[in-house]
Amino acid sequence: MRKVTKQCDLCAVSFQYGPQKYDGQYLPHYEMYLCEGCYRDNAGGFAPGLEDKIIGVLETHRIPLPERNARGWFPR
Ligand SMILES: [Zn+2]
Numbered sequence: 532m533r534k535v536t537k538q539c540d541l542c543a544v545s546f547q548y549g550p551q552k553y554d555g556q557y558l559p560h561y562e563m564y565l566c567e568g569c570y571r572d573n574a575g576g577f578a579p580g581l582e583d584k585i586i587g588v589l590e591t592h593r594i595p596l597p598e599r600n601a602r603g604w605f606p607r
Contacts, residue, residue, distance in 0.1 A: 539566035540588050541573075541581060558607065561585070562592040576604030 537548040537555060540563040546554035548564065555566045563585075565573070576599075577585050585605055589596060600606045 537564040539569055540564055541569040541584060542566060544568075560594070560597065561588060562594060563588050570607070573607045576600045576602055576606050578604060 532550045534547055535549045536545050537557075538545050539555060540561075544566050546566045548555055548557075555564055556570045557564055573581070582605065586596065597605050
């Protein structure tokens with residue numbers, strides 16, 4: 532079976548996304564792929580330093596900005 536490779540929308544690393552082995556996550560509400568590391572590191576929301584990137588992805592996909600969490604960050 533052919534490997535599917537995706538690129539992390541935050542750190543730009545490439546990772547395998549199936550079949551059978553998934554080294555990252557897809558966030559449908561952002562239409563964004565994250566590698567395992569970025570997914571784990573942002574469990575509590577996306578830190579302010581990442582906001583420009585997140586907003587860029589959302590604008591590309593024409594998705595409205597999400598509600599911020601209690602920390603004032605965009606939730607993962
Ligand atoms: Zn990443």
